[in-house]
Each structure stands twice: as C-alpha cells, then as structure tokens.
Amino acid sequence: MKLSTDKIGDVIVVTVLTKILDASNAEEFKIATAPILEKNNKVVFEMSQIKFMDSSGCGTLLSFLRQLKSSNGNLKLCRVQEEVRMLFELVRIDRIIEIFDTKEEAVKSF
Amino acid sequence: MEKNKPLVLIVDDNSTNIDLLVNTLKNDYRLGVAKNGQKALDYTEKHLPDLILLDIMMPGMNGYEVCGRLKTATRTKDIPVIFITAMTETAHKTRAFEAGALDYITKPFHTAEVKARVRTHLLLKKAREHEIYIASKIQRTLLLGQPPRDINGIQIAQLTIPSQKVDGDFIDFFKLNNQCFDLVVGDVMGKGIPAALLGAAIKSHFLRVLNELIRLTDKKEFPDPEKIISSVHSSMIDQLEDLETFVTLCYARFDMAKYLLSFVDCGHMRTIHFNADSNKCSLLRGMNMPLGFPEQEPFKQTLVSFKPGDFFVFYSDGLTEAKNQDGVLYGEKRLVDFVQKNAIIEPKELIKMVRKTVVAFSQSDIFDDDLTCVLVGIDKKSNSQALTDKAKLEIKNDLKELARVRAFVRNFCENIPDFPLDNNRISLIELAVTEVTANIIKHAYGKHTDKQIQINALLLDDKIVLQFYDWGKAFDPKSVPLPVFDGSKSGGFGLHIISHTVDEVVYSRDEKGRNHVCLTIYK
Numbered sequence: 001m002k003l004s005t006d007k008i009g010d011v012i013v014v015t016v017l018t019k020i021l022d023a024s025n026a027e028e029f030k031i032a033t034a035p036i037l038e039k040n041n042k043v044v045f046e047m048s049q050i051k052f053m054d055s056s057g058c059g060t061l062l063s064f065l066r067q068l069k070s071s072n073g074n075l076k077l078c079r080v081q082e083e084v085r086m087l088f089e090l091v092r093i094d095r096i097i098e099i100f101d102t103k104e105e106a107v108k109s110f
Numbered sequence: 111m112e113k114n115k116p117l118v119l120i121v122d123d124n125s126t127n128i129d130l131l132v133n134t135l136k137n138d139y140r141l142g143v144a145k146n147g148q149k150a151l152d153y154t155e156k157h158l159p160d161l162i163l164l165d166i167m168m169p170g171m172n173g174y175e176v177c178g179r180l181k182t183a184t185r186t187k188d189i190p191v192i193f194i195t196a197m198t199e200t201a202h203k204t205r206a207f208e209a210g211a212l213d214y215i216t217k218p219f220h221t222a223e224v225k226a227r228v229r230t231h232l233l234l235k236k237a238r239e240h241e242i243y244i245a246s247k248i249q250r251t252l253l254l255g256q257p258p259r260d261i262n263g264i265q266i267a268q269l270t271i272p273s274q275k276v277d278g279d280f281i282d283f284f285k286l287n288n289q290c291f292d293l294v295v296g297d298v299m300g301k302g303i304p305a306a307l308l309g310a311a312i313k314s315h316f317l318r319v320l321n322e323l324i325r326l327t328d329k330k331e332f333p334d335p336e337k338i339i340s341s342v343h344s345s346m347i348d349q350l351e352d353l354e355t356f357v358t359l360c361y362a363r364f365d366m367a368k369y370l371l372s373f374v375d376c377g378h379m380r381t382i383h384f385n386a387d388s389n390k391c392s393l394l395r396g397m398n399m400p401l402g403f404p405e406q407e408p409f410k411q412t413l414v415s416f417k418p419g420d421f422f423v424f425y426s427d428g429l430t431e432a433k434n435q436d437g438v439l440y441g442e443k444r445l446v447d448f449v450q451k452n453a454i455i456e457p458k459e460l461i462k463m464v465r466k467t468v469v470a471f472s473q474s475d476i477f478d479d480d481l482t483c484v485l486v487g488i489d490k491k492s493n494s495q496a497l498t499d500k501a502k503l504e505i506k507n508d509l510k511e512l513a514r515v516r517a518f519v520r521n522f523c524e525n526i527p528d529f530p531l532d533n534n535r536i537s538l539i540e541l542a543v544t545e546v547t548a549n550i551i552k553h554a555y556g557k558h559t560d561k562q563i564q565i566n567a568l569l570l571d572d573k574i575v576l577q578f579y580d581w582g583k584a585f586d587p588k589s590v591p592l593p594v595f596d597g598s599k600s601g602g603f604g605l606h607i608i609s610h611t612v613d614e615v616v617y618s619r620d621e622k623g624r625n626h627v628c629l630t631i632y633k
Contacts, residue, residue, distance in 0.1 A: 023548040024509040052516070052537070054544045055607055059600030066597065083537040090610055096597040 001025060001032045011107045012036060015046040021057035030060050037064060041073025044106040048079035058091050065097055074098075078106040115140045116160035116232050121150040121176065122194070123168045127217070131163060131194070134221040135228065147171025151179060154186055161232055163224075164211075166195040166202065174209040181210035184476050188238070190231045194219065241303055245276035248306040249480070253313065255282035258291050263366050263418075263489040267461040271428075271481040278305030279426045279480040282313050284320055286332050289366040292320075295378065295424045295484055296359030299402075304353070311349075312357060312401075315342050335361045336411040339374045343401050343409065356402030360424060364486060371414045371422070376400050379425055382446055384453050386419030386490075391450050393442075394422075421457060421487040423449055428479035429464075432472045440471050451588060457487035458621045490616065499526065499569035507551050507561035507580075515547050515565060516540040519576065522567040529569070529633060538611040539576075539631060545604040546578050546627050554582025554625060573613075578627040585625060587617050 002017040014036060021029060037043065043064070050057075065075045078100040080088065088094045100106040119142040120131045128143055135141060142159060144150035146168055154162065162180070166173035173193060180186040192213040193206045203214050213227055249272050257266035268281060278298030285291045294316060298305040319341040323333035339361055350356060360381060362373035373381070375396025383392050398409050416422075425445070432440040448467055452460055464483055469475045503518045505511040523536045531539075547563065555561045566577040593599075593606045608615055614630035 020513065022509075022512055022544055023552070024512050052540065052544075054512075054541060054548065055601070055603040056548065058603060062597050063600045082534070086534060086538065087541060087607070090607055091593070091603045092595040093597075095595070 350402035
C-alpha cells in the first residue's frame with residue numbers, strides 16, 4: 001500500500017493513497033504504517049483519498065491511536081470523506097480521534 | 111444361544127461361597143463375579159446384569175451400600191437384588207429390604223432354593239419388562255400423533271423420549287383446513303399400561319367429539335376449543351373417576367388466517383410463547399382444572415395473538431422434571447432461558463438442541479418420565495409481495511472479493527426505477543454487506559478460500575432484500591459481546607454497524623446446516 005509522508009515540525013502527515021480500506025487490506029495498511037509509527041509519535045493521517053472504509057479499517061486506526069498514546073503521542077485525522085465520516089459516527093470514533101477539515105489545522109492542534 | 115441366557119452377577123468376598131454359587135447356577139445362566147462392592151458397581155455399570163446375588167458383609171463397601179447405590183441410578187435401579195448372607199437376624203433382613211433388595215437367602219443355603227428364587231425373580235423381571243415393552247409400543251403407535259405438514263406458514267417439530275416406565279404422555283393434531291389446526295398435548299396421571307391405554311382412549315374421545323361437534327355446527331365455524339374440552343370431559347368423567355386418575359392437558363388451536371391461538375389449559379405445564387417483536391418469552395397458563403376433577407367450572411379458553419417469527423413450546427413435565435445426578439430438576443426457568451437464547455434457530459433444529467441440552471443436563475439419555483415436547487413456529491413474514499427484480503452473485507471465500515460484493519450491491523441499488531436511494535444510503539448498504547461478508551469469510555469459514563458464498567439481491571414492492579448463504583460454522587449473534595466505544599478495543603464493531611446501516615437483519619440456519627443472513631432495506 002502506498003503512503004506518502006510530509007514532516008512538518010515534529011508532526012508527520014501521512015497521506016493514505018488508497019481508495020479502499022477494508023478487511024482485504026487492513027493488514028497491509030498496518031504493515032506499511034508500522035515503520036512510520038516507530039519513528040514518530042505525532043501523526044496526522046490525510047484521508048481524502050479513502051472513499052470506503054469498514055470496521056477493520058476503524059480497528060486499525062484505533063490500534064495506531066493506542067500505540068501512539070502509549071508513547072505520549074497522538075493520532076489526528078484530516079480531510080475525511082463523508083462516507084467514511086458516517087462510519088466514524090456509527091462506531092463513535094469521532095469522539096475518540098480528533099478530526100480536522102484541513103491538514104494545517106490538524107498539525108497546529110498538537 | 112449362550113447370549114440369550116440371563117446374566118447373573120455374584121458378589122461375595124469368600125471364594126468358597128463363590129464356587130458354590132457358580133456351580134449351582136452355571137448351567138442355566140451366564141455368570142459374572144465381583145469380590146467387593148466397588149467391583150460389583152463397576153461390573154454392573156458395564157454389563158447391566160439381569161440379577162445380582164449380593165453378600166452383605168464385605169470389606170470396604172458393604173452390601174447395603176452397594177444396593178443403595180444401584181437403586182439411586184436410573185440405569186441400574188430396576189435390576190433385582192437378592193441378598194445372600196449368614197446374618198439371620200430380622201433387623202438385618204429388614205435393613206436389606208429397606209436398601210431395595212427384592213429377596214433374602216440365608217447361609218448355609220440349599221442349592222435348590224437358590225435356583226428357585228433366582229428363577230422366580232428373573233421371570234418377574236421379564237414380565238415387568240414385557241409390560242414396559244407393550245406400554246411403550248402403545249405409546250409409540252397410539253399416543254403420538256403426526257403433525258400436519260401442509261399448514262401454510264407454520265413449522266411443527268416434536269420430540270418424544272419414552273421412559274422405561276411409560277406414563278401416558280400423548281400428543282395429537284387435528285387439521286381443520288389449510289390455515290387452521292388443533293394440537294392437544296396431555297399427560298395421564300399414573301404409569302405403565304393403564305396410563306398408556308387411558309391416553310389412547312382420551313385421544314379417540316377427542317376425535318369422536320370433534321367429529322360430532324363439526325357435524326352439528328355450521329361448516330364455516332369450527333367448534334371452540336372450550337366446547338370440545340367440555341364435551342370430552344363430560345363423556346369421560348365417569349371413567350376417570352372409576353380409575354381414580356386425572357389428566358392434565360393443553361388443547362390449542364392455531365388459526366393462521368387470524369394469527370390467533372385459542373387454547374384451553376387444564377393444569378398442564380405452562381406453554382412458552384416466544385415473541386419475536388420483543389425478543390422475549392411469556393408463559394401461557396389457563397385457569398382450568400385437570401380432566402377428571404368432578405366439580406368443574408365451565409372450561410374457559412384463552413386467546414393469544416401471534417406474529418411472524420413467534421413460536422410456541424408445549425411440553426410434558428418429563429422435560430422440566432428431568433433430574434441431574436444431584437437430584438436437581440431441569441426446571442421451567444432453564445427451559446425458558448434456553449429457548450430464549452436460541453430463539454433464532456429453526457424449530458426442527460431447536461428441538462434437537464432441546465434434547466441435547468436436557469441429556470447433557472441429566473448426564474443420561476434414560477429418563478424417569480416420558481419426555482415430550484412440541485414446537486410450533488410461525489414463519490417469518492413470507493415474501494408474498496411481487497418480486498420485481500432479482501440478481502445473484504457467487505463469490506469465493508476470500509477477502510479480496512469484498513470489492514466485488516460492494517460493486518454488485520451498488521449496481522443493484524443504483525438501477526432500481528422509482529426507488530431512489532441517495533449515495534449515502536447506498537454507501538451504508540455497501541458497509542453492511544462488507545461487514546456481513548467479512549464475518550462469513552473470517553468466522554464461518556475460517557478463511558478457507560475453497561468455500562463459496564452466495565448472495566441474492568431481491569427487489570420487492572417496498573423493500574430491497576439482500577440474502578447471504580454460507581455452509582460454514584453456525585453463528586449466534588447473541589454470543590458476540592457488545593461493542594466498546596472507548597477506543598480500547600479494535601474489533602467488535604461489525605454487528606453494530608450492520609444493525610445500524612440497514613432496517614432489518616435476521617440470522618438463521620436451516621436443517622441442512624446452511625447459514626442465512628437476511629438484510630432488509632425499506633423504501
């Protein structure tokens with residue numbers, strides 16, 4: 001899975017370059033992200049490419065959040081598509097992970 | 111013909127006594143020998159002898175104790191035990207009979223006496239067994255009616271386990287027309303042939319009364335259950351009083367045209383009504399006394415309406431009074447809880463599970479009382495609406511297929527004329543089908559990619575129905591823990607998502623072991 005990263009100060013912005021994040025590629029997403037989470041503890045995911053996500057995708061994001069929090073960091077999201085946002089509301093992730101409209105706001109929030 | 115000879119177990123710690131008894135009996139019987147109480151119990155458990163000759167004074171467990179233990183186990187309690195002992199005092203003899211012995215021989219004994227007593231008790235045992243055989247044959251052939259197969263919208267399953275002492279449980283069904291049938295379940299007080307015969311007589315009374323009443327009334331209206339019971343009661347009360355017995359029963363009419371149950375309960379076990387709407391069980395009890403009680407108020411029927419997906423459980427006390435090894439009863443509450451927990455399962459499967467769970471509870475498949483249970487299930491809403499479109503997809507059991515499932519459903523939903531679904535609604539449906547399919551792939555089939563999943567999309571008048579079929583492990587949605595929303599868990603959201611993205615979701619499993627998930631989206 002392709003990810004592009006952009007380091008702004010001590011925050012790393014990860015753009016997820018996939019349209020789908022579901023049970024078929026959640027593991028792949030986890031593996032691709034692992035090296036980034038090892039070196040950084042302030043992470044923003046830029047989600048604008050993702051059109052579809054399922055509970056496996058949510059589970060993966062929540063496991064990233066727990067990992068980052070345990071190293072005194074945090075996970076924020078930005079530019080979440082409406083379809084994905086409906087899912088986040090269903091499983092109440094929007095109350096646990098901060099979501100921003102723009103990359104800049106997300107970076108500034110740390 | 112060696113095998114047909116009765117098996118006699120000799121229990122004694124003294125070799126001389128054993129030799130003497132063996133020589134006395136070896137020509138007429140197969141023999142087993144045990145030199146102490148524990149060995150006697152082990153042998154009995156394994157070989158079920160036809161008769162036991164039991165010494166009283168033995169090291170370790172004495173004869174009274176051995177006998178007492180045999181008498182407490184359902185499997186061994188009917189084996190005749192004859193004590194053989196040197197102790198001649200009346201107190202010892204009395205104690206032996208209290209422990210459950212049928213007879214008592216004092217040492218030194220005459221071989222002719224031993225032979226005669228053994229022979230007599232084996233003949234008596236054979237006679238008792240023959241009676242039980244006849245009674246259970248009466249029960250199987252005369253007491254248990256077969257359910258009608260062609261009543262619209264209803265499924266009936268029944269379970270009967272005759273006990274060793276047939277006690278006159280009976281069941282019958284009377285089909286009135288394609289939408290209406292009567293069910294009677296009853297239990298005659300008493301055991302053996304008398305109870306079985308009386309049960310059969312009552313069944314024939316019902317048939318006769320039903321026929322007479324139908325002849326007398328307008329063909330369009332069937333006689334009410336309360337009227338049927340009153341007639342049966344008045345025609346049988348004298349016989350029941352003569353026989354000093356009574357009958358508990360429940361007479362129930364299922365009317366599928368009105369979705370109405372009318373029943374007359376006469377002191378029978380409370381019928382369980384599972385209500386699909388509230389997902390709860392209620393217990394139905396009438397107010398009538400058993401048949402055979404002389405001063406009877408007029409019989410009253412009770413009306414209960416039901417809905418698609420509901421079912422009813424009728425049963426005899428043999429089911430709720432099945433005991434475990436500590437003497438604890440299975441009980442109404444356990445039955446209700448079990449039914450409630452497994453309500454999603456089809457009647458034919460559910461009744462098999464009832465049998466399994468009672469056998470597991472009592473740790474035996476032999477019961478003291480007849481055990482009967484009838485399950486009447488009302489079909490979930492039938493697809494009587496016009497089917498206007500249908501599509502089918504078959505996928506491999508592979509997570510890579512999820513995208514195909516979504517494309518199939520999206521394509522179906524986007525191309526329905528006069529049934530506008532906005533993009534968000536379709537996205538939610540895509541989400542639901544992804545979760546359902548991923549659950550089947552991961553849990554039902556354990557990721558074996560050689561398996562198949564079949565998906566149907568149906569368009570009916572006012573709804574879209576999406577059906578998923580797999581042949582994997584059974585799934586009970588109630589076994590899944592509720593989701594935790596505090597971020598501490600990565601999984602457990604699937605079912606929550608499914609139930610919040612479509613209007614209706616039903617999980618079921620048919621008798622062929624096929625799982626079915628049905629999602630409904632209303633207009």
